[in-house]
Amino acid sequence: MRFEDLIQAPELLDAVRELGWRQPTPIQEQAIPPARQGRDLVGIAQTGTGKTGAFLLPLLERQLGQDGLRTLVLCPTRELAQQVAADARALSRHTDFWVGEVVGGLPMGKQIRELRAGVELLVATPGRLIDHLQRGTVDLSGVRALVLDEADRMLDMGFRPQIEQVLAACPRQRQTLLFSATMANGVHALALRILRDPVRVEAAPSATAAAGVEQLLYPVRPERKLPLLLHLLEQPGMDQVLVFTRTRRGADRLATQLEAAGVSITVLHGDRDMGERRGALDAFASGAARVLVATDVAQRGLDIEGISHVVNYDVPLDPEDYVHRIGRTGRAGATGQAVTFQTAAELGQVRGIERLLGYRIARVSLQAFDYAGGGAARPEPARTNRSGSRFGTRRTDALSPEQLAELLRVG
Numbered sequence: 001m002r003f004e005d006l007i008q009a010p011e012l013l014d015a016v017r018e019l020g021w022r023q024p025t026p027i028q029e030q031a032i033p034p035a036r037q038g039r040d041l042v043g044i045a046q047t048g049t050g051k052t053g054a055f056l057l058p059l060l061e062r063q064l065g066q067d068g069l070r071t072l073v074l075c076p077t078r079e080l081a082q083q084v085a086a087d088a089r090a091l092s093r094h095t096d097f098w099v100g101e102v103v104g105g106l107p108m109g110k111q112i113r114e115l116r117a118g119v120e121l122l123v124a125t126p127g128r129l130i131d132h133l134q135r136g137t138v139d140l141s142g143v144r145a146l147v148l149d150e151a152d153r154m155l156d157m158g159f160r161p162q163i164e165q166v167l168a169a170c171p172r173q174r175q176t177l178l179f180s181a182t183m184a185n186g187v188h189a190l191a192l193r194i195l196r197d198p199v200r201v202e203a204a205p206s207a208t209a210a211a212g213v214e215q216l217l218y219p220v221r222p223e224r225k226l227p228l229l230l231h232l233l234e235q236p237g238m239d240q241v242l243v244f245t246r247t248r249r250g251a252d253r254l255a256t257q258l259e260a261a262g263v264s265i266t267v268l269h270g271d272r273d274m275g276e277r278r279g280a281l282d283a284f285a286s287g288a289a290r291v292l293v294a295t296d297v298a299q300r301g302l303d304i305e306g307i308s309h310v311v312n313y314d315v316p317l318d319p320e321d322y323v324h325r326i327g328r329t330g331r332a333g334a335t336g337q338a339v340t341f342q343t344a345a346e347l348g349q350v351r352g353i354e355r356l357l358g359y360r361i362a363r364v365s366l367q368a369f370d371y372a373g374g375g376a377a378r379p380e381p382a383r384t385n386r387s388g389s390r391f392g393t394r395r396t397d398a399l400s401p402e403q404l405a406e407l408l409r410v411g
């Protein structure tokens with residue numbers, strides 16, 4: 001299928017061409033036709049599937065030639081909102097649309113001036129949008145289309161009351177599009193309540209990890225995690241590595257340790273202000289920093305091309321966070337690798353993830369890594385790469401539980 005089969009407006013088709021989008025992604029093929037007709041829609045898709053284009057293109061086309069704030073996109077994080085706004089600007093560059101951004105952490109004054117000057121499409125995070133609603137600096141009464149992007153994450157982050165307020169400020173007669181990586185219960189209930197006869201489109205079956213991502217589980221003792229990460233970072237191909245920790249403090253600690261080991265790093269978490277977050281993303285995107293250490297709060301909405309590896313330094317508590325995290329690699333058809341470090345205490349969480357995925361993640365042990373510490377590395381065998389894996393790894397699925405326990409020597 002071609003974009004010409006999905007949209008007609010030449011100014012949008014030109015922009016799509018200039019962005020280098022040759023053909024629609026599966027979610028775009030499915031979502032654009034019903035969304036163009038004005039249907040409500042529930043889209044199950046993660047970042048990286050082209051979902052932003054899937055809702056922006058039909059909504060922009062429907063709004064062509066109309067003034068006033070007609071389209072509102074709600075996003076959970078500033079980073080995602082800024083990316084959606086950037087995509088909207090790129091796609092509408094040959095139209096006279098103004099795309100506005102209302103996100104926390106940036107000065108109100110500029111946003112108020114922008115809103116006064118008139119925007120046709122507004123991308124917002126819930127908290128800041130409510131600020132503007134309360135001050136009377138934004139008027140949503142003309143909104144014809146509302147997009148809830150990453151609805152699951154917005155609910156996880158506790159934005160339910162804000163979403164309700166926004167819904168109440170928008171006209172009842174409107175088109176609503178809800179996108180979510182997973183259809184957890186809360187999202188399902190919200191979708192049932194606010195969508196009218198929605199079309200359901202799915203980039204991949206719910207909770208399916210991104211295709212093209214090789215997932216590996218590295219059982220390791222807690223005190224050997226840092227040496228294991230440093231060992232992995234020495235392997236070829238580890239060019240742009242996104243490392244997840246569970247807590248902000250953990251992120252800062254790991255960043256300090258990596259820096260001390262001479263690795264170029266940058267950190268992204270909720271404690272950092274807007275300028276620091278942008279700086280961190282820019283450093284990572286430009287290659288100035290090889291490793292980005294991030295927490296889950298910061299991981300949503302990241303859209304950086306070419307991430308080769310995601311490392312879960314800590315197993316996420318929520319299985320769905322795992323799916324989101326590993327969605328950062330293997331983007332837009334590229335292959336990537338998602339590596340998860342698992343200590344004995346985290347086995348339960350891994351089982352939860354595997355239940356959600358519906359399959360087992362391959363267990364791996366590195367032949368050349370000293371799992372016990374103290375320099376007792378097993379000698380590198382002559383041919384480590386028979387498995388075809390990039391790290392000279394050995395799948396340990398064949399090991400007995402006793403062998404695994406011995407390998408881990410947990411105690």
Ligand code: AMP
Pocket residue numbers: 020021022023024025028046047048049050051052053303332
């Ligand atoms: P998204 O899932 O919306 O975050 O998009 C992920 C990335 O894919 C972004 O960098 C988009 O610019 C890019 N993209 C979206 N649609 C297409 C397409 N049809 N062909 C190629 N790249 C695309």
